Amino acid sequence: MFSKSTEYALRAIIYLAQKSSVEHKIGITELAQAIDSPKSFTAKILQNLTRGNNLINSVTGPTGGFYLTDQAKKKSLLNVLTLLEDEGIITGCILGLKECSEKNPCPMHSEYKQIKPQLLDMLDQKTIAELASEMKDPRIVIHNIGKKKV
């Protein structure tokens, strides 16, 4: 559904929403372990989200790390997807046509048109803080379970 980059970004942000604050920043080592993602690659992804768009903040040096402000925690996954420029599910055509619209629809257009707003709702309804708070239930996780690294 999404690229690895996007998946890691979403998981990282949910983790940061849950664990970080201005007072308590999270290092990339802890973060990557917590969401079960490749560390350096995840660092790159987060870097992109600290520049320009005020989604993720970071501070170098001891006690430094990544964190979300309360404002950032109020954003939705859809907001994040927009910043990641990975909105294909929302804007794209099932069959990959560049210009699939009411005027020139693909054969699946009318069907997908009914599902798209639900996907959009799903991604837009909850703030990442709300998603993170679901993780108080220990069954709900954002890492791969039962797979140990060698």
Added chain:
Amino acid sequence: MFSKSTEYALRAIIYLAQKSSVEHKIGITELAQAIDSPKSFTAKILQNLTRGNNLINSVTGPTGGFYLTDQAKKKSLLNVLTLLEDEGIITGCILGLKECSEKNPCPMHSEYKQIKPQLLDMLDQKTIAELASEMKDPRIVIHNIGKKKV
């Protein structure tokens, strides 16, 4: 949503459902033009779908080409996706977790769970023959419009 390979395959199959039969086969040149896809790459994709799974048939030599049997035309896009092994939207987790289930759900699981069956329905309800027949309406297309090849 899908890979290019999958998109080309779906478009090709819809075109073949519309235009081909045992009596009238379609050459790769016509097909690739009709669905606006790279010719050789599309040929590869179709080759994979002629082997084993009886979805697409082909014949070499003059008057040869690709075609669908009436039986094949009765399959759904979901059937095709299964043959293409590109069912991620159906089976996968939004956040990319390997084991996202009722027992260990991701924070988006309960939300996506409600949309997944609708996506599945969308892909399973219509036969590709039915999708193809929608194209009697000239507004409905499976090629990129207004983009001319150099």
Added chain:
DNA sequence: CCTATTAAAGACAAATATATCTTTAATATT
């Protein structure tokens, strides 16, 4: 049988996505 036409097969190339490693800059602590 010969030729033209078509897909099959396989080698190759280019682009993109994913991942790692090293060096640099910032900063907290001493």
Added chain:
DNA sequence: AATATTAAAGATATATTTGTCTTTAATAGG
């Protein structure tokens, strides 16, 4: 000021996807 710690930046490596090209095999028609 010196040191340790952390992310930033950049170079590089690997894998996968996408795309092209050439050669081979099959087959229809003369």
